[in-house]
Amino acid sequence: MKAVVLDKTGKTNVLKISDVDKPKINDNQVLVKVKYSGLNYADLLSRQGLYSWSPKRPYIMGLEVVGEIIEIGKSVNDRSIGDRVLVGTQTGGYAEYIKTDSVYALPIPDSYSFEEAVSFGVVWFTAWVGLYEMARVRKGEILLVHAAAGGVGSGAVKLGLALGMKVYGTASTDEKRQVIRKMGAIPLKYDDFDQELSKLGVKPDCIIETIGGDVYRRGFDALAPMGRIVLIGASGIQVNKWNPISLYRAWRDIPRTKMSRVLRRSRAFMGLHIGYMLDEPDRLIPSWQKMLDIMIENDLRPVFREEQIYPLSRVSEAHQFMHDRKNIGKIILDPSL
Ligand SMILES: NC(=O)c1ccc[n+]([C@@H]2O[C@H](COP(=O)([O-])OP(=O)(O)OC[C@H]3O[C@@H](n4cnc5c(N)ncnc54)[C@H](OP(=O)(O)O)[C@@H]3O)[C@@H](O)[C@H]2O)c1
Structure with missing residues (x-):
């Protein structure tokens, strides 16, 4: 699969698409086909080697994705194939597929599109x-x-x-x-x-x-x-x-x-x-649900612009756009392009 693997830190030109193995799930995990990856300011820091929460290089960049579950582990009984989910992660977002423990594959409410979900996520x-x-x-x-x-x-x-x-x-x-x-x-x-x-x-x-x-x-x-x-x-x-x-x-x-x-x-x-709180799902998930309730009750919509959806192949430009302070709301990456 295509993925942006960070093997050296630096300016936007260090971001390259690599061909890597598709992830294999264990019994507690799900495999998600990524529709969009979210670009976060932390990714700019991570690329420069300035982000304390980054794993050891080389790693696949990207802290969040939205997509569809295409495979589930034997012990997973709270998620199904075809579920639309949002995943928060320490690594693996800038890719065509991502695996995650099912608890971190959060169902996206029907009233929000993939574009909207990735724009509000993290x-x-x-x-x-x-x-x-x-x-x-x-x-x-x-x-x-x-x-x-x-x-x-x-x-x-x-x-x-x-x-x-x-x-x-x-x-x-x-x-x-x-x-x-x-x-x-x-x-x-x-x-x-x-x-x-x-x-x-x-x-x-x-x-x-x-x-x-x-x-x-x-x-x-x-x-x-x-x-x-x-x-x-x-x-x-x-x-x-x-x-x-x-x-x-x-x-x-x-x-x-x-x-x-x-x-x-x-x-x-x-x-x-x-990020450092991701290992506290029992605290985070009820709060996430509360936020969604307020969003749905008030019909809150995130800010994103069609022109801020970049093909993953143009990830360097997307990083530069955020570095230049040009984004309004979220920048989104499309790994199919
Ligand atoms: N602690 C956490 O868990 C957590 C999670 C997510 C994000 N964050 C932090 O929250 C902040 C916003 O993140 P985001 O992803 O939503 O990014 P963002 O706000 O969409 O983009 C960064 C914004 O910062 C402002 N800025 C001020 N000085 C800047 C400079 N010298 N260079 C670049 N931008 C500058 C710019 O807005 P103006 O042009 O209007 O100044 C720019 O658009 C970041 O500091 C990020 O690290 C923290």
Whole structure:
């Protein structure tokens, strides 16, 4: 089968299609024919050798797929051939087929297409766990979402609104800020989001933090008493492992805080990584189901654009597109092309 095997790290030109054996399942697993793979920001880090959750090289890249079950192991009795499923995984997503323990092959509700399911999968669930399970947000609270036109960001905006929050979102371009407005949130610029919030007399109760550096610091200072900042990523930090100045800047810009600062204003600093939690299916799956219930109840649809569906053979361009901050919502890879 075709797959993108990462055998050396680097720029987008290290991404190549290889021919590898089709996976063989054990008794507890299912084999999924992949319809689409989702591209996550973490894949850019993984390609550069900067992602702590990556397995040892060489490995097949890709953290999530949607597709159809075409084979089931002897002991699997809760899934059937033909089921449409979404799979979250540490490796194996950029491929034509993937095997997984059946518990991680999550049925896709009938009302969502494959394109929609791969567009909400990992990113919306990350936003959901941050908002609902960790920050425990409530109706009427104020939410600030950074990179709010991106995958996690647009999920956080739509879920936050559905939970009854008033939502503000930052983005780098006018086009992205229009998308934020269209979703029902109030768009802001990175440069002065804290000043704008202050002019409006608004203090966020929750911040979904994915940028780092000065954006993180100004956000933390703007938090309301009893506010919660959920650290999910730090896309604003670009690292060149061979350049000491870049390494210093990365160290400087990684969000951190002192307990005394948290204590003095009664705020919470939280960290979330969905990947490291995959071995906790008993915690994750009920929460996933709760998110789907809210989505279905509110007819929430993820943000994706037809032109952001790339053939797997053009995976390098897809990575470059995300690196250049051009994506709005999800980038999707089609392994049949
Ligand atoms: N912890 C977890 O479990 C988990 C799970 C999923 C994702 N994440 C993290 O959540 C964040 C969003 O992930 P995503 O897959 O949904 O990506 P995304 O938001 O669709 O794309 C990344 C966005 O980050 C913003 N950005 C700011 N500075 C940037 C820079 N210097 N270079 C590139 N982009 C920059 C850009 O939006 P603007 O142009 O509007 O600034 C860009 O579109 C990432 O930090 C990712 O690592 C974490």
